[in-house]
Amino acid sequence: MYNIFIIYTGGTIGMVKDPETGTFIPFDFKLIEKNLPDLSRLNYKLTVHSFEPIIDSSNMRPSIWLEMAKIIRDNYSLYDGFVILHGSDTMAYSASILSFLLEGLQKPVIFSGSQLPIGEIRTDARENLMTALEIASAKRDGVSIIQEVCILFDNKLFRGNRSFKYNSDKFEAFRSPNYPVLAEAGIHIRYNEEVLANNAGLEFICHYHIDNRVGVLKLFPGISEETIQSVLNSNVRSIVMETFGSGNTMTDSWFLDLLSEAIKSGKNILDISQCKVGSVELGRYETSQGLKAIGVLNGYDMTFETAVTKLMYLQGELSNQEDVAHWVQQSLRGELTKND
Ligand code: ASP
Numbered sequence: 001m002y003n004i005f006i007i008y009t010g011g012t013i014g015m016v017k018d019p020e021t022g023t024f025i026p027f028d029f030k031l032i033e034k035n036l037p038d039l040s041r042l043n044y045k046l047t048v049h050s051f052e053p054i055i056d057s058s059n060m061r062p063s064i065w066l067e068m069a070k071i072i073r074d075n076y077s078l079y080d081g082f083v084i085l086h087g088s089d090t091m092a093y094s095a096s097i098l099s100f101l102l103e104g105l106q107k108p109v110i111f112s113g114s115q116l117p118i119g120e121i122r123t124d125a126r127e128n129l130m131t132a133l134e135i136a137s138a139k140r141d142g143v144s145i146i147q148e149v150c151i152l153f154d155n156k157l158f159r160g161n162r163s164f165k166y167n168s169d170k171f172e173a174f175r176s177p178n179y180p181v182l183a184e185a186g187i188h189i190r191y192n193e194e195v196l197a198n199n200a201g202l203e204f205i206c207h208y209h210i211d212n213r214v215g216v217l218k219l220f221p222g223i224s225e226e227t228i229q230s231v232l233n234s235n236v237r238s239i240v241m242e243t244f245g246s247g248n249t250m251t252d253s254w255f256l257d258l259l260s261e262a263i264k265s266g267k268n269i270l271d272i273s274q275c276k277v278g279s280v281e282l283g284r285y286e287t288s289q290g291l292k293a294i295g296v297l298n299g300y301d302m303t304f305e306t307a308v309t310k311l312m313y314l315q316g317e318l319s320n321q322e323d324v325a326h327w328v329q330q331s332l333r334g335e336l337t338k339n340d
Helices: 031-034 037-041 062-078 090-099 123-136 225-233 251-263 284-295 304-315 320-326
Strands: 002-010 015-017 024-026 046-055 079-086 107-114 149-153 156-159 183-185 189-191 213-217 240-242 267-271
Touching: 002 031, 002 062, 002 123, 002 267, 024 046, 031 037, 031 123, 046 062, 046 123, 062 079, 062 090, 079 123, 090 149, 123 149, 123 183, 123 189, 183 284, 189 267, 213 225, 213 304, 225 251, 240 304, 240 320, 251 267, 251 284, 267 304, 267 320, 304 320
Parallel strands: 002 046, 002 079, 079 107, 107 149, 213 240, 240 267
Antiparallel strands: 015 024, 149 156, 156 183, 183 189
């Protein structure tokens, strides 16, 4: 009998249609149990913690991330694995921040949810939840096969901090183009052994600090000086700058001067690409050479979700901006691949 801890935060999986308005609203875990009578026949001892209130994941926030991390810390030694039921809209943010807050994991933390509520006939919820439970309990020689924070959706297991919601319409809601799929469920669940995290020997540490003073500057041709200034002058410690292609920007001196001033004033500017596949390569083109010279940081192939949450985590842990700048460019939990 496997001991699995389910954390239920909300999301479509447990929603019902409001008869008056026709919109989906979160409902409690009993709805999931009612629609999944098989749960009680399985070889699992399930413990469920439901958040109060349960939410649509668009209302996710740092205080809930910290609570999730604490629940896992408090129950870590008692359970074989953890399944977090969560709306898909912001699931990649939650999976990313949890991957940073939970260091040295040697047990699976599997996020899942669904695109259709569990009460609907064609729902993807049953399959997702059952597969998540199976992966959360999978062991080899008594050791958990999965030792990291993942997302399970539509029969694919992704590294949480490598994935993003890419489709709001299909059951295949997530992708992680810059990192291979960790496992695929068909008749058997096949694990892609070479790409799984192995944290054997590491100490499990739960971190509790988040500093959300992070801004975003998404570039587009024609963006005005005022718009850029308003982001750079805002009360944040770091800015994720979403650039073109392999990390390129316009080369106008007014633009580079603004970035340089912000960096000199102590702000971190992290370059990630608007492309979903590939990596920033500072200095590959003339249009990114100047960035490197003024101290823009390399975000390599990090997702936007990871860039933002990694900065929140690092800022929570480190008061020194230079330390944040150093660590954000390193792979802490397999979230980036360096190319220089
Ligand atoms: N709006 C929902 C949520 O993120 C969508 C979902 O669950 O898939 O909570």
